[in-house]
Amino acid sequence: MKLHRAEEIWLIVGVGIIILAMVFTGYQAFAHGMAPPSGMETLDPQKVDETAPFDNPGIFEVGADEYEVVMTLEAFRFNPNEIEIPAGSEVHFTMTSKDVVHGIQVIGTNINAMVTPGHVQRISQKFDTPGEYLVICNEYCGIGHQMMAMTIVVK
Amino acid sequence: MDLAEKNVFHHKITEALGVNAKDATLSLTFLVVSFTALLIGGVLGLLQGLNRAGLFELPSWFDYYQTLTAHGILLLLVFTTTFAVGYFYAALSHTLGGLLPKVRNMGWIAFGCMVIGVVFVAATIIAGEASVMFTFYPPMQASPWFYIGLVFLVVGIWIAAFGAFINVAHWRKNHKGQHIPLLAFFATGVFVMLVFGSIGVAVEVLTLIPWAFGWKETINVMLSRTLFWSFGHTLVNIWYLTAISAWYVAVPKIIGGKGFSDALTRLVVILLVILNIPGGFHHQIVDPGITESWKFIHVFMSLSIGFPSLMTAFAMFAVFERTGRRKGGKGLLGWFKKLPWGDVRFLAPFIAMAAFIPGGAGGIAQTNNQLNQVVHNSLWVVGHFHLTVGVTVALTFFGISYWLIPYLSKRKFTPQINRLGIIQTILWTVGMLFMAGSMHAVGLLGSPRRTSYTTYGDHQAALSWDPYLIFLAIGGTLLIVAVLLMVYIAVHLMFFAPKGKTEFPIAEQEADAYPAPKWTERWGLTIVLLIAIVAMGYVVPIIEILDVPGSPPFITW
Numbered sequence: 001m002k003l004h005r006a007e008e009i010w011l012i013v014g015v016g017i018i019i020l021a022m023v024f025t026g027y028q029a030f031a032h033g034m035a036p037p038s039g040m041e042t043l044d045p046q047k048v049d050e051t052a053p054f055d056n057p058g059i060f061e062v063g064a065d066e067y068e069v070v071m072t073l074e075a076f077r078f079n080p081n082e083i084e085i086p087a088g089s090e091v092h093f094t095m096t097s098k099d100v101v102h103g104i105q106v107i108g109t110n111i112n113a114m115v116t117p118g119h120v121q122r123i124s125q126k127f128d129t130p131g132e133y134l135v136i137c138n139e140y141c142g143i144g145h146q147m148m149a150m151t152i153v154v155k
Numbered sequence: 156m157d158l159a160e161k162n163v164f165h166h167k168i169t170e171a172l173g174v175n176a177k178d179a180t181l182s183l184t185f186l187v188v189s190f191t192a193l194l195i196g197g198v199l200g201l202l203q204g205l206n207r208a209g210l211f212e213l214p215s216w217f218d219y220y221q222t223l224t225a226h227g228i229l230l231l232l233v234f235t236t237t238f239a240v241g242y243f244y245a246a247l248s249h250t251l252g253g254l255l256p257k258v259r260n261m262g263w264i265a266f267g268c269m270v271i272g273v274v275f276v277a278a279t280i281i282a283g284e285a286s287v288m289f290t291f292y293p294p295m296q297a298s299p300w301f302y303i304g305l306v307f308l309v310v311g312i313w314i315a316a317f318g319a320f321i322n323v324a325h326w327r328k329n330h331k332g333q334h335i336p337l338l339a340f341f342a343t344g345v346f347v348m349l350v351f352g353s354i355g356v357a358v359e360v361l362t363l364i365p366w367a368f369g370w371k372e373t374i375n376v377m378l379s380r381t382l383f384w385s386f387g388h389t390l391v392n393i394w395y396l397t398a399i400s401a402w403y404v405a406v407p408k409i410i411g412g413k414g415f416s417d418a419l420t421r422l423v424v425i426l427l428v429i430l431n432i433p434g435g436f437h438h439q440i441v442d443p444g445i446t447e448s449w450k451f452i453h454v455f456m457s458l459s460i461g462f463p464s465l466m467t468a469f470a471m472f473a474v475f476e477r478t479g480r481r482k483g484g485k486g487l488l489g490w491f492k493k494l495p496w497g498d499v500r501f502l503a504p505f506i507a508m509a510a511f512i513p514g515g516a517g518g519i520a521q522t523n524n525q526l527n528q529v530v531h532n533s534l535w536v537v538g539h540f541h542l543t544v545g546v547t548v549a550l551t552f553f554g555i556s557y558w559l560i561p562y563l564s565k566r567k568f569t570p571q572i573n574r575l576g577i578i579q580t581i582l583w584t585v586g587m588l589f590m591a592g593s594m595h596a597v598g599l600l601g602s603p604r605r606t607s608y609t610t611y612g613d614h615q616a617a618l619s620w621d622p623y624l625i626f627l628a629i630g631g632t633l634l635i636v637a638v639l640l641m642v643y644i645a646v647h648l649m650f651f652a653p654k655g656k657t658e659f660p661i662a663e664q665e666a667d668a669y670p671a672p673k674w675t676e677r678w679g680l681t682i683v684l685l686i687a688i689v690a691m692g693y694v695v696p697i698i699e700i701l702d703v704p705g706s707p708p709f710i711t712w
Contacts, residue, residue: 002669003419007469014465018458018519025454025523035447036440036524044704045294045376075711099709101292101376103441103532107601107616112441112528116376117294118703119443134616138532138603140288142295142711143220146609 045117103139185241196229197638204631261318268311275304296708341400352389373705412478433692499576503554535598590630
């Protein structure tokens with residue numbers, strides 16, 4: 001099969017862009033720890049309330065300016081449903097679903113993760129700017145899906 | 156008469172009499188269902204758009220999520236699939252000298268199965284027992300009859316696919332040493348993808364049925380999602396491959412040019428067939444249960460599909476330039492003006508191609524892990540597929556309809572219909588620009604998909620999305636006018652246009668065209684490579700989620 005010279009150049013440039021995208025994505029994921037949320041631990045979705053750490057959802061200080069939020073998602077609420085932290089805090093979210101598939105997105109940040117029953121999902125974010133961040137469920141979870149929201153207050 | 160002679164004879168009959176009447180009825184029937192789905196799905200789309208902009212409250216007996224589920228299934232599944240089957244059966248009939256009687260019967264059985272499937276699915280949605288979206292992620296549990304309807308749809312698709320294979324195999328037996336006609340080659344590629352792509356979802360649905368009847372207590376949520384997307388993503392490329400078949404085969408003829416390299420076209424088909432199924436993982440980039448390394452490997456799988464698309468982009472503009480220059484276009488861009496802009500059979504697919512430039516670029520952007528995390532499940536994604544499916548695929552299908560329907564109904568495509576078609580194309584394009592444009596923008600700000608109108612307790616961030624959502628409603632309003640026009644045009648061309656003969660446009664090759672290599676005909680090899688790539692992409696990730704504790708059912712709507 002013979003390619004026209006112009007087509008060769010076009011495809012080389014195109015493939016170059018694709019490879020560059022790959023390299024960037026890989027570099028960010030593995031050298032900078034910016035890989036997408038990929039929690040691998042599992043738990044029985046019918047026993048969330050009895051399984052640690054989800055038997056005690058809440059906000060826990062785990063270090064200087066460092067917090068862990070243990071959170072359960074269910075139709076149609078987050079638990080805890082109010083979070084207040086000082087500006088400059090690094091927050092580690094540990095989440096699972098008690099019923100259907102949910103998604104968590106914190107508007108204005110890079111927090112965006114699927115939370116499925118049977119898996120523990122983890123994501124971290126540093127909150128530098130004070131404000132009231134809107135947290136929403138971004139996966140359709142039923143008739144009240146549009147009401148499933150909370151706020152994170154950064155002071 | 157030996158078989159080869161008989162075939163030449165058949166071909167001459169087709170030439171003289173036009174389309175075989177029985178084959179035409181079959182294809183037209185598929186197209187009737189397709190345009191009915193477009194009409195109903197379009198109206199539901201408008202209602203949703205108006206609700207999402209906060210202008211309109213949907214009644215509780217047919218709420219936003221029912222509307223959205225029906226809109227998605229009717230347009231993404233029914234409109235596209237029935238159109239593809241109707242179109243490719245007409246293409247096989249035309250290029251292979253008529254459908255075999257056996258294959259025509261299989262076409263009717265496939266049609267019957269698909270209609271039964273659609274009726275089951277639609278009935279359960281209307282009854283409020285299946286507000287689960289077209290992705291039906293468990294453990295949300297729809298009525299078992301919803302899933303049984305899906306089984307009928309898939310079985311219908313398989314029967315149609317095997318009918319196509321039988322017809323192609325028959326032709327090859329009687330034309331030893333010849334390449335199958337290019338359009339039949341595309342059809343084979345599409346049906347191979349349909350069969351292999353739907354295996355995953357078939358397995359998923361077959362595990363959901365006993366669970367939905369209550370015979371099995373729990374379901375593996377992650378496994379179901381993964382099997383769904385092995386199909387969901389393939390379906391996207393099935394529409395795309397169907398659309399580009401017309402770009403490569405029909406459009407050059409319509410503009411009075413010659414086809415691009417036959418050999419490279421076949422290579423594009425083979426690459427798309429082999430590469431696309433593992434692309435499904437890019438829908439699960441922020442899912443738990445899949446390791447970071449696998450997600451990275453799958454970025455490569457997804458991006459590799461960009462390669463055949465880059466080849467297509469080059470091919471199209473090469474054909475346009477060559478044709479424009481032959482018609483006397485001078486200078487760097489003079490050829491561009493020589494293209495038949497007043498012919499909707501060219502204009503509609505041209506806009507479809509142009510839309511794929513931002514559509515494809517957006518796709519490449521959002522398949523990279525970190526960028527995906529910014530837009531996942533936001534309206535950006537909905538904007539993306541309204542640009543790709545809603546413009547690239549739909550406008551190409553409309554572009555095909557202007558000649559396919561009159562060819563089948565033995566009527567004429569009149570200048571009046573051409574003018575109406577141009578108005579339709581412009582309305583559709585502007586409507587989609589408003590809709591997809593505002594969805595992309597507001598999605599970047601975080602506005603979620605699949606969510607009825609809400610301000611989240613008048614939160615400032617959510618209120619800032621409202622102005623964008625108004626454009627969504629404006630787009631939807633223009634689009635419903637365009638839908639009505641298109642349905643009118645389709646019905647007119649089917650039953651009311653003046654009788655006459657319309658050509659099935661198939662471009663000839665350039666005189667100095669390079670012949671396609673023999674291996675392009677080796678479908679066995681292509682399928683082995685496809686299975687190898689699927690195995691590489693899926694075996695390990697699936698093993699890792701096989702023993703996730705199961706979930707009981709929930710009905711949350």
